Amino acid sequence: MRVKVRYFARYRSLVGTGEEEVEVPEGATVIDLIEKLKELHPVLKNEVFAEDDDLADVNVSRNGRYVRFDEILKEGDTVALFPPVSGG
Amino acid sequence: MGNNGKKVxxxxxxxxxxxxIERLxxxxxxAYVVFLGRVRGESRGKKVRKLVYEAYEEMALREMERIREEALERFPILDMVIEHRVGELGVGEDTILVVASGVHRREAFDACSWAVDEVKRRVPVWKREVTDEGTFWIEGKRSVPDYHG
Structure with a gap:
């Protein structure tokens, strides 16, 4: 199945695009998608997920809501990866 | 952008x-408590020239609406407006506006303060600081050099 992935702020600048479509197996979770994105974009592995368990600083949303990493994705979902926010 | 009665x-x-204020x-x-944030000319000891804000707009609007609804549940206020700006903002320009209305001032002060903290914590908006010493992405409390800026 295909999901849309969006990147914001510094992550967009690192990956070099704001949006892409990615193929993942049926039943894939958010963390499965992240593993796939690290393969597709080594810069994410090196600059964002520098250690295996270094997920605390990465925000992930699914269809406009913050999600847990074990949530199961559906065809057509929009998943966004972004750094800690800094509005205000 | 006109907000035509919208609350976020x-x-x-x-x-x-x-x-x-009139919308409320x-x-x-x-009591109408107004918080207005503006670009400060100094950050972490560096002289700021401007801030460049960007947002994940669809989600930011939904998250602001959730904060507004939560504020109405948590505090006995009457209503709330939350607005945020994006784009390039110079020193002294407005960045964020929160207005809380209440029967009395105490709950309006509390709700306004809480909502500003929540916006800063979870609404997907980011700023880059353009300073005399280079450009920096601000990520929560961290500041990361922007090598492309």
Whole structure:
């Protein structure tokens, strides 16, 4: 199945695009998608997920809501990866 | 951007603070607490030239609406407006506006303060600081050099 992935702020600048479509197996979770994105974009592995368990600083949303990493994705979902926010 | 009665908004132009207050106008309200954030000319010891804000707009609007609804549940206030700007903002320009209306001032002060903290914690908006010493992405409390800036 295909999901849309969006990147914001510094992550967009690192990956070099704001949006892409990615193929993942049926039943894939958010963390499965992240593993796939690290393969597709080594810069994410090196600059964002520098250690295996270094997920605390990465925000992930699914269809406009913050999600847990074990949530199961559906065809057509929009998943966004972004750094800690800094509005205000 | 005109907000035409909307209670949350992302805008490219400056705020109309008076219009935001009027959107909450209610004869029951004896208190309107306004928080207006502006670009400060100094950050972490560096002289700031401007801030460049960007947002994940669809989600930012939904998250601002959730904060507004949560504020109405948590505090006995009457209503709330939350607005944030995006784009390039110079020193002294408005960045964020929160207005809380209440029967009395105490709950309006509390709700306004809480909502500003929540916006800063979870609404997907980011700023880059353009300073005399280079450009930096601000990520929560961290500051990361922007090598492309």
């Amino acid at each position: 908004g992302i805008s490219r132009g400056s705020f109309d603070v008076q219009a935001a 106008s209610n004869p029951k309200a004896g």
